[in-house]
Amino acid sequence: MLIFALVLHAAFAVLLPPLVRVLGARVFFVASLPPALAVLWALSQAPRIVSGRPISASVAWVPALDISLDFRVDALALAMVVLVSGIGAAIFCYSVGYFHADERGIGRLASVMVLFSGAMLGVVTTDNLFALYVFWELTSVTSFLLIGHDDRKEQARRAALQALVTTVGTGLFMLVGFILLGGIGGTFRISELVADPPTDSPWLPVALVLILVGAFAKSAQAPLHFWLPAAMVAPTPISAYLHAATMVKGGVYLVARLAPGFADVDPWRALVLTVGLATMLVGGWRALRQDDLKLLLAYGTVSQLGFLIVLGGTGTQVAAAAMIGTLLAHGFFKSTLFLTVGVIDHQTGTRSIAALTGIGRRMPVLAGAGALAAASMAGLPPLIGFVGKEAALEAFLPGHVPAPSPAAAGVMLAGLVVGSILTFAYSARFVWGAFADKETVSERRFQSPSWAFVTAPVLLSAAGLLLGVAPQAADAVAQSYAAPLPVGDKPYHLALWHGFGPTLGLTALVIAAGALLFAARRTVEQAQKALARWPEAELGYHLFVHAIYAAALSVTRRLQSGSLSVYLGVILATMLALPGVRLVAALVNGDLRLPFGSEEFRIWDSPLEGVVAVVLIVATIAVAREHRRFPALIMLGALGFGVAGLFVLHGAPDLALTLILVETLTMIILVFVLRRLPSTFNVRPNGWTKRFTVLLCSAAGTFIAVTLWLMTDARTATPISGGFAERAEEVGGRNLVNVILVDFRALDTFGEIVVLATAAVAVASLVLLNRRSRVMEQNGAETPEENGAETEDAKEGTAGPRAGIGTKEILGNDLRPDGAHQPNEGGE
């Protein structure tokens, strides 16, 4: 069923775009079906899951690499499914009202959103590290596409890429961490790893840190949080769904998923608690000064995510329960708030606190829902937010918990209280900013939203209330999830009322201080402005990207010279550096010995060899030194005769014969080409470059010759050709070379003929056929598609690729002030 739900998401993603023509924006109703189905199914299975019998399913994909789509829905997964699919379904319905029917790319949007929904469902239900990564990165990519939905805005493109690079980049760390973890754990099933963590491996901390980096970035933990506020350029339903309710919870989920097994492994807890707390405080502080409601919520989300990371990563029962409560709470209230802002924005055209007034009066239902959600965020009873926060404070009460040291717990508790105060303050600020009547602001004209548009926020905020009033449902999930964790003094349950105790006192403190902070909002704002602005985290990203591009440019412009001779020189140098150095080293070490002085050493086997060698040497050097084409050609001919002589000498008349034939043909062709070219080569001046070239080439040539000498000297086995003589008798041939060519190695000969024929066709098409097209051109029979090189050559850089669409027009003058050439101009 789960797999069916996933497949259904994918299928709908394909189906939706064509449906847009028929349904318009109502296509989102259709889109809500798969998540709705998923959440209904999950809820129907809830009793069984909560009772400790998770649902499993599996699809093999790449078993040899342990990549397999294993699914396992336990309590934590159940909570996440409810969030992901439940909120998803609601937001899809909301989108029907939010998007206009003529919105650009609405089909694509719906499709990608459903894909995201499916991917997120996969993230939270899979039990295989690789499968988790698969779905994880699918959410990154879909998020990228959704942030960049309004791709004509520079800001949107930039934010999308930034989010993608950050999350996928850190995701790579996570992937390596996964591979390490699975490698040392001997399995890639998460449940097995958590149940039996490979704690004795020295690599475990490394793996965990890598994984946490990925999780932190996904959940926008400081200092990697910068991408999330920037991502708010996306349409509000997307912000609400991905960047508040679900995707950003991925990191939290992963931390919570692994905490039961790994929370006690250093440096897990230290890392999670520090980063989480810092994020909570930074986010809360920044939220206090935002004017854009959406940004206010975004920073609030950052803060809340820090809070959740702290809770999920601590690895105690109480913290775990608190995490479940807060997770659900945040999902519901934050999506509500975003949707509320969406409605306000949609109707009034602004999200600026400074421009809004009277909204509460004009849209009371919406305001009610928003206020309720904000209350939950602020941690007021009887909402689920309150339940969660109570549990969170309880989790760090000194002495109550076994895991963090008492001192650390004290610090954490203080931090959480401060964070909660900030949260209360910005929650209040939100309600005031969105709904209050402000005298200084003039009221705007706008229409009331349709009921369908408001339904989703109302329902979602109601869910928060419902869960708060009846926390048993959440508690059941929490207990089921927390069961394997170390127990404190006494079992803890999510509930509205735990009696008078330190936590209630702290809550009171939070409310009081928060209210004070809200009341003093002017002062706070001024204080924030007055404080020296600390470096924005985003700056780090920009520096990173700039460094990459700068490095890329400086490396590439130095290496990629564009000069063929340099390329070939480097190739020769590489040959010297690899086998060359190896050979020299072996010679120096005495592992190899040149045949000097051995019995094998001979100047020549026949004085004739000396004659031939001298011819070869003199002719070759002459060719190389000659800078006039024609004399060089003659020397080359002499060289050919020299080689032929060597062939004769070495008992290879057939070779000599063929060579002379080929040489003659080459000379004929050369002459034909040569007669068109200038009589001398452009010779580079003598200088260190030339000297270096000579040195390099001599070294390369010497290397090969010496290697040949050594190889032939070291031959151990007799050549296989002994067999040919006997076999040749069978075939009836007397010339062994011929027999080999036409019989033993006929395939080579065949290949040789193919090469020759192909070269002939190539030459013909290069020389003859194009000549014809030149004639055509002269006759004025010019069609842009068929004409050959000549017209195009003339127009290089501006040549129109086809059908009258000139590159010039496309590129425009301003884009190419220098008239730079297109390397591949001319299309096909």
Add this chain to the structure above:
Amino acid sequence: MTILDYAYTATFVMLTLGVAFTLFRLVRGPSVLDRIICLNVISVLLVSFVAIEVALRGDVTYLGLMVTIALLGFVGPLIASRFAERRAHDRG
């Protein structure tokens, strides 16, 4: 060593000297025409060398080769000289 062997050696030595002188002219030039002549001479020398080989071995294997060298050994220089002629023409 028989007289014949001495004859071969003498022939060989003289031809080798010939090769040396030809190479000298080939490299020195000065004109391309000199080089073309040298190219032809080299091919003729090659024929001569092969002829010694044939005589030494009393073997008919190389005869075909000799004909080829004689034929093609002059085609190359001929083409080159035709080309030189054309060049001269173009310039003049």
Add this chain to the structure above:
Amino acid sequence: MSAPGFILVIAVAVLYSSGFYLLLQRSLMRVVFGITALGHAANISLLLTDEAITLPPLLTGHEGELSDPLPQAMTLTAIVITFGVTTFLLALAYRVWLGDGNDEVPNDVEDRRIKQLSEPEDSA
């Protein structure tokens, strides 16, 4: 006894060196010369894997040691292949001449453009 005489080792070294040197020149014609020289060098290398003074590999009943026919067969194939490819290169030189009026291998245009950049085009 299959290692060649020293003078031929030197000849091979010179052939390869000069071939490489020609290859590194800008004129395509010299590159062709280089390829030809290198082709000779490689063919000689193949042939030098066998004893020097031997009879042609013919089953004529003559006394004496026959040459190893396999390197010869391979050389023969290689000669023809090198010829075909060289011819193509010459045709290419002809084309270059048609376009540029010379036979030089110019530097890549796009590389040149990038070389002249002082700042990366996309630095966020």
Add this chain to the structure above:
Amino acid sequence: MTAADWVTAVLMPVGALFSLIGIIGLVRFPTLLSRLHAATKPDTVGVILILAGAAFQLPDIRSAAPLALVALFQFVSVPTLGQTLGRVAYSRGMAAPEHLVVDELADALKDAEGAEPEQPETG
């Protein structure tokens, strides 16, 4: 030493000597045209003598046929090449008048130029 051996022993060194002297001429003669003479004529004689010498070492007369063919080629190639090279050398002004007793071609060309502005047809 058979009679054939004796013939070979005489012909070959003599041929080689011709060749060598011709080649020395190639080095020593001052003008291109004279070098052309030196390189072609004695060389031809030399190679033919050598070929003849080789022919006497062959098992039968039939197998000497290709040697005759080689000689024939030599007869064809030397004039053809000589003529072309001579013409080129002359037209390039490499005939070196100081080494010529008379140059009737130059006279003819001068006459032709004077009479009608048309060059004698070449080839």
Add this chain to the structure above:
Amino acid sequence: MTSMIVRAPLHWLAAQLPTVLWLTTMWVLLWGDLAIGTIIAGAVVASLCYAAARLPVIPVRLRFRPLRVLRLASAIGLDLLTSSVRVAFHVLWRPRQVRGAIVEVPMRTDSDFLLAMTSSALSLVTGSVVIELNRSEGVVYVHGLPIESERAVARLRRQARTTEELFAHAFGTSEDIAKFEHEAEGTDRKEER
């Protein structure tokens, strides 16, 4: 030239057929076997060489007189030998002072074939190289070496004409000879005068 091949290969081939055939025969002769492959390869090579060398088109129209040919051959052989010796002598003896001459030799035959043969032979013998052949006027310009005096010039001219005569008698058709002898009379008379 190539363009000609491309434009009308068949026509071109037909025109050159005899020469190509001759070259092919040579090829087959040198390979020593009459296999189809050899013949085809020979034809290809011959055509290529022919095309490349741009040999003149020779309309073959001749006779063959064995005795005369023999005489011609021996005469040429002897000439070749003596001229070689002379050149060889000068190679060794003060080569820097050797002088030559370019001599105009009016030819009497109007057969292109005989003209070509003669000029070829002239290049071989008598220390001469034909450097210019004016076919329309039937004049060849011969470079002779060594030439010290006007007398040597005359000798060279005479020798050239003798060679022409030998060729005409060996290979010329009867008309050729007839025409030749007719013209020869005239020239002789001229010389006598």
Add this chain to the structure above:
Amino acid sequence: MNLLLVIPFLVPLVGAAVTLLLRRTPRAQQAASVLVLAAVVVDAALLLAKTAGGTVATSQAGAWEAPLGITIVADALSALLVLVSSVVLLVVLLYAIGQDIGGLSRAMPQVFHPIYLVLTAGVCLSFLAGDLFNLFVGFEVMLTASYALITQAPTRARVRASMIYTVVSLTSSILFLTGVALVYGLTGTVNMADIAEKLGAAPEELRMVLALLFLVVFGIKSALVPMHFWLPDSYPVAITRISAIFAALLTKVAVYAIIRSQTLLFGRDDISAVLLWMAIATMIVGILGALVQDDINRVVAFTLVSHIGYMIFGLGLNTVAGIAGVVIYLVHHIVVQASLFLVNGLIRQYVGHTSLRAVRGLTTVSPALALFFLLPAMSLAGLPPMSGFVAKVALFKAGIEAGGWLVYLGVVAGVLTSLLTLMAIFRIWVRGFWGTPMPDMVEARAQLRSGSSRAGLRFTTAMTGVMVGVGITVAVMAGPLTDIAFTAARELLDPSAYIDAVLQKGPS
């Protein structure tokens, strides 16, 4: 004679002759080409079915037993590569036919078809050669065809590019031939199995020199840093069908040759460190190059260089898992490079060129185009669930299993490269596919829609889709693919079965 083994190169060669004869009847010519390639695909599938389990199929050409005659060998690796290559060749051929139908290309079909089939034969022969010299011949057949192809529709830029390409390839060929001479000098044989046996007796140092020399020889063709410079200067300039095939196959043939030579012939891990260093350099230098390019084709070409580094990295691990990773990566990369170059070709068709400075808003111009770019782009960046992800995981996993500081450095380089690939390839997306399309582009698109080339355009787009579909199929079939890859890797690391099969030592 095992017919299955010779069909992949014989049938295309026959096809080449036939298509040359049919050059005046385009339809028949196209049909013949398609038929030939389809036959090769079917044959390759059968061959793979036969060898996937670890059987080594051999065929002695001309029935001469192994060291004397030429042996054609297919093990799992060869068969797999023949199959993937032929599929890619077929799809690209169809794309090309679509272009020709629509008059969208200046290529000369009458020459293109025969030479394309020769290229096919060369590629297949290279994969199947069991003889070093025959491998050389296979390479030459392939390369000569590639020289002919890269000059199709020869603009000045293309002639310039083909000069670089041809000369570099020739250099590599000459060195290859030299290598053959050296090997024969040392061992007196050219049969690869035989060489493998006889090299065992050779001095260690000489073996190493040979191994390194062959690394250089094939390294040139597979564009290993620092021998890669020629590739980005030449491939992107060719017409689409050609650059697609070159990028997809030719470098991979060279990588195959590196794998085969370094495992079967020279073996053992002495050379691992060199391979790993080269792999690291290749990955980083290649991808840095990709980041600064302006032309989409050049970006993709630089990523090609970079990702060859991944394959060499896997080979450098010298473990079964590592080499299996290489095999998976090979298959993945063949398909994905072909897809990307075809998409670039579509872009060129739609809007006339592929310069990022002048292409905007392609998603608006053609959503299908955008989808066809996005999927292989994801795959190239190693994003799941595409094949690139599986390949990357296989390599990283093998690396982490193998251990050692250099290997870890390689993994780090791999991770960095992966990220930079993402940046490079999504830079194309953000700059070229997003944004407001330029008016000319919209106009061009509209003209195409109404123009006569419409059918051809649709067909090429569809074929690009098919290629993307092949990529997805690779991802879906990653399970069986990986199994084959592991079989191949085991065979490569323990070549005794290969040697026995070729030299007919035992029951094969």
